[in-house]
Every structure is written in structure tokens, then in C-alpha cells.
Amino acid sequence: MIIFDNVTKVYDDNKTVALENLSFTVEKGEFVFLVGHSGAGKSSIIRMLLCEERPTSGKVIVNGFDIGTLSQKQIPELRRSLGVVFQDFRLLPNRTVYDNVAFAMHVVGAPTKQIRRRVPEVLSLVDLAHKARAYPSQLSGGEQQRVSMARALANNPSILIADEPTGNLDLKRSDEIMAILDRINQKGTTVVMATHAEKIVNSMQKRVITLDMGALVRDEEKGGYEVGI
Amino acid sequence: MAFRGLKYYCSEAFKNIWYNKLMAITSIITVMSCLLIFGFFLVVQLNLNDITKQLEGQCEIQAFMPQEYNDEQAKQVCDKISVLPNVKSAILETRQQAYDNYKDTLGTAANVMENINPEEFLPASCKIRPNDISQLNELEAQVSAIEGVEEVINRRDTVNGVISVNSIIRNGCIIFAVLLALIAVFIISNTIKLDVHARQREIHIMKYVGATDWFIRWPFIIEGIIVGFLGAVVAILITLLISSLLLNALDSFGNIFQFRSSSDTMPLVSVVLLLFGVVIGALGSLVAVRKHLQV
Incomplete structure (x- = not known):
């Protein structure tokens, strides 16, 4: 599903080594936390999963796509097999909750009938069916993040990538988001989540990949948040 | 799409x-x-x-004959012109027609013409339309050379x-x-x-x-x-x-x-x-x- 094989990433501009000889595999249906200090390499991994960045050396395979050799035209195909949730939600402010979710389905050319059926379905999954006609500005941070999750799930992705999804939320809202992510994972979707939230990582008891200065320092099956000082 | x-x-x-x-x-x-x-x-x-x-389309040359030429003489000159190469049409305008046409242009002031003799007012002429406008100079020279043609005018400059x-x-x-x-x-x-x-x-x-x-x-x-x-x-x-x-x-x-x-x-x-x-x-x-x- 996701393979990082001896991956090194050096940014050309300042010769910064973001990832160094990194290797790990994520199987279908797993829930994996990526933890580490700022600059440890979490964002580089996320960007590589989305093919925003390519490895300097080594191999990255995501859903069968080789990120190193993927052509520009194939990138949309890769991204359609993924769902992405960002810390800042990235919703379209001038569209309703329904339209924000439907938008992701329009992009992949889904038929209108399917969109009308699927959007209420995913909104129910994140407990927001009653807010379909609201605009993002009328929602709390937690609700906005749930809309962003519904959008990520609209096209039934096999992998859900979450980049600090609870970073802007209080503990209660964060717990709600984690409960939904867990529910999604239970249904078979692989979840890869980059986070700084120690309490969440410790309470979930999922696989934890710890990074430090671009290198993998710990990979535990039911780990906790330990990034060192 | x-x-x-x-x-x-x-x-x-x-x-x-x-x-x-x-x-x-x-x-x-x-x-x-x-x-x-x-x-x-x-x-x-x-x-x-x-x-x-x-x-x-309006480009034509007009060959004027001497004032004293009567209709018969003018017609003979016009006939000679009509057989020249590059002549599409050659139409005779007699002294009387020239007089009448001019009178028409005066409209209500036409009465000033009443005491003028048509035979002494404007000469007879031949209005010539060429087949090819680019050969207008040559045609003009040929027409000028015909006996009985006194003056040739054209609107080529316009x-x-x-x-x-x-x-x-x-x-x-x-x-x-x-x-x-x-x-x-x-x-x-x-x-x-x-x-x-x-x-x-x-x-x-x-x-x-x-x-x-x-x-x-x-x-x-x-x-x-x-x-x-x-x-x-x-x-x-x-x-x-x-x-x-x-x-x-x-x-x-x-x-x-x-x-x-x-x-x-x-x-x-x-x-x-x-x-x-x-x-x-x-x-x-x-x-x-x-x-x-x-x-």
C-alpha cells in the first residue's frame, strides 16, 4: 500500500536533508501516527505521499504508483485514490457544506445521482448531515474539520492522509475527530496521521513512527508519543 | 469533454x-x-x-469632338472608337443630349439655358468604358490618335x-x-x-x-x-x-x-x-x- 524504501530527500535550495535513508511500509487497513519535532520530516513524507515532492534517492510507492517516476498527467489519478485532511481545513468559504463535499466528487467526474446519494452519506458519517446547508464561517473549528474529513472520504479513498488534523482544535473537538478517524479506519481505510498531539497518540494505542532529523528512530506497533528532547 | x-x-x-x-x-x-x-x-x-x-465601374474616358461636328460625324468617330481593343462600350453623347443632361443638373435653375443654342453649347462626345482599367493609358493614347477626337479626359486620378x-x-x-x-x-x-x-x-x-x-x-x-x-x-x-x-x-x-x-x-x-x-x-x-x- 505505502512503501518507503531507503528514501532520501534533499531540498535543492539550501541543501537541507529532509529525509535520510528512510524505510517503512504501511499495510492496507493500518492506522499510523507520524510523530517528531518540527522539521523531523513528517511534512516531507506527507508531501511525498501526495506527489508534491519526489524522492532524491530511494523509492516511494503509494497505491501502486511510483512517486519517483510518476508523470505529471498521472498525479490526479494518484490523488483520487487518496483522501487528505489539513490542519487549516482548506474549505471553500463561499460554498455550503454540501457543495464543499460535492466539489471533490465533481472533480473526479462522478455522476450527479451518485453525488446526491454519497454526500449525505459521508456527512452522516461525520455527524454533520444537519449542517449541509451551512457555510464554513457558520461552523466551529471542529465542525469545519469534520467537513474536510467528509470531503476527503467522498470518493472512497483507500488511504486517508491527515496532516495535523487536530492542530487547531481543543481537546474535546480533537477527541471527536479522532473518534471519526478511528471509525473510518475500522471500515478498512488506511489512515496516516502526522501529529504533535501527545495525549491523542498515547490514548489511541496505534502504530507510531517516530522521526528525528529526517531519520526513522522508532517504529512501534502500539506505541506512545516519545520524541525525545 | x-x-x-x-x-x-x-x-x-x-x-x-x-x-x-x-x-x-x-x-x-x-x-x-x-x-x-x-x-x-x-x-x-x-x-x-x-x-x-x-x-x-464608373471609370470611363470621354473623347470630345470639335464643336462643329454634327451627330452623323460624331457617330462615325464613336464607331471607330468602339472597334478598338479593350473597349467595353462606346456611347455617343450628341450635342443635344449633352445640352439636355447639363440642363437636368441645374434643376429649377434650368431656365437660364433657354436662350442658348444646343449646337453651340457643348461638343458631342463618346463615353468609353474599358475592359481593363490597368490599360487605360494605352487606350487613351489610341483614342487621341483617331481623327476627329479633339480632347480626351478621364477620372483615373480619383x-x-x-x-x-x-x-x-x-x-x-x-x-x-x-x-x-x-x-x-x-x-x-x-x-x-x-x-x-x-x-x-x-x-x-x-x-x-x-x-x-x-x-x-x-x-x-x-x-x-x-x-x-x-x-x-x-x-x-x-x-x-x-x-x-x-x-x-x-x-x-x-x-x-x-x-x-x-x-x-x-x-x-x-x-x-x-x-x-x-x-x-x-x-x-x-x-x-x-x-x-x-x-
Whole structure:
């Protein structure tokens, strides 16, 4: 599903080594936390999963796509097999909750009938069916993040990538988001989540990949948040 | 592009225009201004083409005979002229006809001619139309050489003048059209660039959820086409209004030349302006979106 094989990433501009000889595999249906200090390499991994960045050396395979050799035209195909949730939600402010979710389905050319059926379905999954006609500005941070999750799930992705999804939320809202992510994972979707939230990582008891200065320092099956000082 | 896709792109394009009304109006006015100047030149060009043709058709030389030549003598000279090569027609104008024609031009003042003897007023002449206007000099020389021809006059200078003005305006029109198109594409692309820039976030989200570059481009291109189309429609209406007013004003000066009516020129001008508007609108959008798709 996701393979990082001896991956090194050096940014050309300042010769910064973001990832160094990194290797790990994520199987279908797993829930994996990526933890580490700022600059440890979490964002580089996320960007590589989305093919925003390519490895300097080594191999990255995501859903069968080789990120190193993927052509520009194939990138949309890769991204359609993924769902992405960002810390800042990235919703379209001038569209309703329904339209924000439907938008992701329009992009992949889904038929209108399917969109009308699927959007209420995913909104129910994140407990927001009653807010379909609201605009993002009328929602709390937690609700906005749930809309962003519904959008990520609209096209039934096999992998859900979450980049600090609870970073802007209080503990209660964060717990709600984690409960939904867990529910999604239970249904078979692989979840890869980059986070700084120690309490969440410790309470979930999922696989934890710890990074430090671009290198993998710990990979535990039911780990906790330990990034060192 | 499937129909479902087209429907979505169109609805997105209309929404974008609605959300960015001010920018859309700016673009429409830009396109309209460029097309208006172009449309005006086009109307002038079409009329000049017609005037040139009319003048070419009217291009004739007139061979005058001595005043004392009677109808019979004049006819003999005219017959000689009619068999020359490059003569399309040679029509005799007798002294009486010349007198009558002149009298007609005086209208209500014709009574001043009452005491003038037609045989002493204007000489008989032969009006000659050539087959080939470019051989007019040679024909003029041949006619002058015929016995009984006293003087030959032609309207070649006028025709040449109109032909050269016509070609200057035609060339100017082409250069102008290219310049206006470039200016319009530049301004539209900049206006749409502001729109694209304002919607950078939306484009990023689209890319993250797997939108292809063409999926992102189409609404902008359709937006450009709509802007170009609306600009062209306004330009057509104003061109129609101005050309109608101008032609009415020119008609009141008399019928020296037959100008094209608006209903005659406008179908062609409308099609050209609409095509021009739509193409520059689409091109402007394409240029604007090009740089913003790298995510």
C-alpha cells in the first residue's frame, strides 16, 4: 500500500536533508501516527505521499504508483485514490457544506445521482448531515474539520492522509475527530496521521513512527508519543 | 469533454463571473473597447471596398469632338472608337443630349439655358468604358490618335486615389486588429490572473482532490469566452448604432456613392467581432491560468 524504501530527500535550495535513508511500509487497513519535532520530516513524507515532492534517492510507492517516476498527467489519478485532511481545513468559504463535499466528487467526474446519494452519506458519517446547508464561517473549528474529513472520504479513498488534523482544535473537538478517524479506519481505510498531539497518540494505542532529523528512530506497533528532547 | 462536464464547467464559470462581478465588468469593457474600434474600421473598410468597386465601374474616358461636328460625324468617330481593343462600350453623347443632361443638373435653375443654342453649347462626345482599367493609358493614347477626337479626359486620378486610400486602410486595419487583439489578450489575461490569484486556494484544493489541469482550466476558459462574447455583443450594438447614425448623416449629403446599409454590413461585422471576442477571451484565460497550475 505505502512503501518507503531507503528514501532520501534533499531540498535543492539550501541543501537541507529532509529525509535520510528512510524505510517503512504501511499495510492496507493500518492506522499510523507520524510523530517528531518540527522539521523531523513528517511534512516531507506527507508531501511525498501526495506527489508534491519526489524522492532524491530511494523509492516511494503509494497505491501502486511510483512517486519517483510518476508523470505529471498521472498525479490526479494518484490523488483520487487518496483522501487528505489539513490542519487549516482548506474549505471553500463561499460554498455550503454540501457543495464543499460535492466539489471533490465533481472533480473526479462522478455522476450527479451518485453525488446526491454519497454526500449525505459521508456527512452522516461525520455527524454533520444537519449542517449541509451551512457555510464554513457558520461552523466551529471542529465542525469545519469534520467537513474536510467528509470531503476527503467522498470518493472512497483507500488511504486517508491527515496532516495535523487536530492542530487547531481543543481537546474535546480533537477527541471527536479522532473518534471519526478511528471509525473510518475500522471500515478498512488506511489512515496516516502526522501529529504533535501527545495525549491523542498515547490514548489511541496505534502504530507510531517516530522521526528525528529526517531519520526513522522508532517504529512501534502500539506505541506512545516519545520524541525525545 | 462530456455534456455533464460541460454543464458543470459552465455553471462554475457563471458563478465565478457572479462572485467577481467587478473584474468581469472590467474585462467586458476592455474587450468591448477593442472590438468597437475594430468594428468601426471593419465597417469603413467594407464601404471603401464598395466605393472602389463603384468607382472602378464608373471609370470611363470621354473623347470630345470639335464643336462643329454634327451627330452623323460624331457617330462615325464613336464607331471607330468602339472597334478598338479593350473597349467595353462606346456611347455617343450628341450635342443635344449633352445640352439636355447639363440642363437636368441645374434643376429649377434650368431656365437660364433657354436662350442658348444646343449646337453651340457643348461638343458631342463618346463615353468609353474599358475592359481593363490597368490599360487605360494605352487606350487613351489610341483614342487621341483617331481623327476627329479633339480632347480626351478621364477620372483615373480619383480612382487611383480611392484605391490607394483603400489599400492603406486595409493594411492599417490588419495591423490594428493584431495590435488590438494583443492588447485585449494582455488585459484580459491580467484581469483573469487577479481572479485566478484570488482563487489560488481553491485551485490548490482542486489539485489535492485529484483535479486534472484541464478540469481547472475549463471554467476559466469558459469564463473568458463569456466575457469575450458579452464584450463583442456590446461592441456590435454600439457599432450598429454609430454606423446607422453615420450613414444617415452621409446620405443627407447626397448620393455620390452608394454606401452599404447597416443591415448589409452588420451580419458579417457581428460574426467577425463575436469570433474575435470569443478567441481573445479564451486566449486571455489560457495565458492567465498557465502559471498557476503547478501544485
